[in-house]
Amino acid sequence: MAAIYFPQFRRGRQGLPLRKGETILDHARRAGVEIYSECGGKGECGRCVVRVERGTEALSPPTDAERKFGLGEDLRLACQAVVVGEGDIYVYISEFGKYSILTETRRREVPLEPLVRREGDRVLYDGRPIDSYRGGIYGLAVDVGTTTLVLEIVDLETGETVGTAARKNPQVSYGNDVISRIEYTMVDKYGLRYLGPEERMERVKELQRAVVGAVNEEVRKIEGKISHLIYEVVAVGNSTMRNLFFGIDVSSLGLIPYEPLRKEPFTVPARELGLELNPNAVAYAPPLIGGHAGADALADVLMVxxxxxxxxxxxxxxxxxxxxxxxxxxxxxxxxCAAGGAYEGATVRCGLGAVEGAISNIRIEDGRAVFSTIGDKPPKGICGSGLIDLLAELLRNGIMDERAKIKAPFEVTDGIKLYQEDIYQLITAKxxxxxxxxxxxxxxxxxxxxxxxxxxxxxxxxxxDVRNAVEIGLxxxxxxxxxxxxxxxxxxxxxxxxxxxxxxxxxxxxxxxxxxxxxxxxxxxxxxxxxxxxxxxxxxxxxxxxx
The missing domain is CATH 3.30.420 (Nucleotidyltransferase; domain 5)
Known part of the structure; x- marks a missing residue:
């Protein structure tokens, strides 16, 4: 049987059976392969560029949406390339790299009094026996970001951190922002109709499986193989991300008055979410503030x-x-508010996430850009910190005026330029x-x-760079x-x-x-x-x- 392969990803190397009528993006989602798709698969953002190494004859011809981006030979938009024939297809993701994601926090001393504790040879949760003591008691803190996913495993007997992990949130293949994720759970873009309650929840569960599966993968990588000793999870995120993690309908966040269906704190068995931890583990959802301000904003307020x-x-x-x-x-x-899409590589032609090869800081000397990249790799694009530096430097050097106008695209290096329309996206975001x-x-x-x-x-x-962020008014x-x-x-x-x-x-x-x-x-x-x-x-x- 013909299959589609994504060789850059472990889960995509074995191949996935082809389904005629589905796009490359649809296949990638089924395989759990992450493809950046800011517009949610509408052919508008041009971010889901893939290289088809083999099997182009099994795909539909390029669409008008693809032609407007002037893609090179063998390049397609994953959301537009539909499987129409037979034959194996090999796909390589263009925006692929090791992300630089912040796991460090300003650590504070707080009372060590977890709800999970040891009493003799028993493990108690809030005073209730849930297991025999097996040599350790651990907990998992999770920050479910729209773009990134960060985990910290903590020894609940000592309060010490035993491992951290960070990766891109695999839900980015469904869209760069929360609106795209919400829309995915509400609308059938092929049938041009709103989904019914059961179909909507199927989509919610699909997004939930993507992020929970990523958590399970990262926990398994932590040295010591202690997943069976993790008894509690605390997961924070904005209103959409928290509720998707817990498998809750998010459609109300896409409709007036844009409020989550469930804001209150609650606890559920972790196994019901698909988390592969101790069978008796529980998952705690901190409260949401309201609107799109979620448990992550609440955690910030608590932390300071x-x-x-x-x-x-x-x-x-x-x-x-x-x-x-x-x-x-x-x-x-x-x-x-929606703030960071442009500064995280979306909607800016030369924009890139914080991956190796992304230009992370820039200064202008004698009219030319001097820069450094993440990992000291060859430049592939500019990430958010570099874009802020570039705007501030253009302003200081009179290359961009106070009305954010430039006379010509500014070339940072070969093939990487900042255009007037990119500046518009950046100033709108800030x-x-x-x-x-x-x-x-x-x-x-x-x-x-x-x-x-x-x-x-x-x-x-x-x-x-705080000075540059102040300079541009961010x-x-x-x-x-x-x-x-x-x-x-x-x-x-x-x-x-x-x-x-x-x-x-x-x-x-x-x-x-x-x-x-x-x-x-x-x-x-x-x-x-x-x-x-x-x-x-x-x-x-x-x-x-x-x-």
Whole structure:
């Protein structure tokens, strides 16, 4: 029987039976092979480029959507190339490489009082016997990002970390952002119809299997083979990612008023999710804040002890989705927006994820770009930190004006250029996050001078040059107040894993937090975002401080 092969991936080397009428992307998803697809398979983003080494005769001819991208010989868009004939097909993924993903956090001392503990020769969960003691008790903290997946295994008897792992979230083959994932669970793009409840849940389970399968793979790699000794999992993520991990319908997040069906915290048997751990292990879902602000934003707030602070502080977590929180022990406000797609390699022609060969920092000397790449590999594209550097350097050197205009594409190196339309994507992405920062200060009734510290969470924030991020308006113009905290969401998950006190505090945060939706509150929200796209002086100040 004819098959399709993805030789770069262990799971794709054995081949998968061909199904006529399905695309290469459909086959990749069935095989568990990750293909980047920002638009969710519509032929709009051009990111799912693959090289067909053999078997082109079994595929449909290139579509109009493919021709507009000017693909080279043997290159196809995985979402457009449909199997129509017989014969083996060998496919190589263009955007393939080892990702550089942040696992480090700013470690904090918290009480070691996990819900899972040893009593004599028994293992107890919240006082209830669940197993005999087998030589160890471990827990798993998971940060389920839209683009990345980060895990930390913790010894629950000592509080020590025994292993970490990070990889790309395999759900990226269903789309780069949460909207694409939500749409996949709601719409049959071939039949041009909305899916019924049973079909919708089949899609949800498909996405759940992809991410849970990745967790199982990474846990098996941890030295010591201790998966059978893991008794609890704490998984955080934005509202879509958390609920997909737990197999919950996310369609409500794609419909007004854009709220998750299930926000409250809960615990389920880990085996029901497909996690290959101790048979009696449980999985805990921390609460969601509201809208698209999820358990990851809650974990950030917990990690910096915003709820205990006398001073007003701010947390900014920049990822594929951006979250902002501001407050102190009296009240906390939050907001979320689509922020990081352009800065994570999507929608920018020369953009690339944080893989080996990605240009990660740039400066301009005598009109020419000087740069370094991740892993010191030959340059393949520019990742988010490099794009921020490039915008700031273009602005400083007068190559780009305050209205974000350039006279000609800027060449970084052979074959890697930044075009005017790329700049538009980048300034649009940063404008939404900047507007949320300003409006939250306005709603809170403070000016920037009254914000004591600005905590920067997440991998993207950890690697960027703060001075350059301030220069382009992505971060507030107070670099001296900005503190990088690493992966705050993962640290918050770890604290909820090892300390029942911190878990109670996290659940209690919901009484203190008010989630805002500035795009609904502000009649002129689009105008405010448009103003923040550019680099000149603002025509008016949206955060004047206390009235």
């Amino acid at each position: 002890d915003m709820h205990k602070s006398e001073d007003v502080v701010m947390v900014i977590d920049i990822g594929t989705n951006g979250e902002v929180a501001i407050g102190n022990r009296k009240k906390i406000l939050t907001a979320s 404008a939404g996050l900047k507007t949320d920062q300003e409006l939250l200060m306005k709603y809170y009734g403070v000016g920037l001078e009254e914000v004591k510290r600005v905590y920067l969470s997440g991998a993207f924030g950890n690697y960027i 971060l507030p113009p107070v670099p001296e107040k900005i503190v990088k905290i690493g992966n705050g969401a993962l640290e918050g998950a770890r604290e909820m894993l090892i300390s029942r006190t911190r878990r109670r505090e996290a659940e209690g945060l919901l009484d203190l937090i008010t989630h805002t939706k500035p795009n609904e509150l502000e009649e002129e929200f689009a105008y405010l975002v448009a103003e923040n796209m550019y680099f000149g002086r603002r025509r008016r100040d949206v955060c004047p401080g206390r009235p």
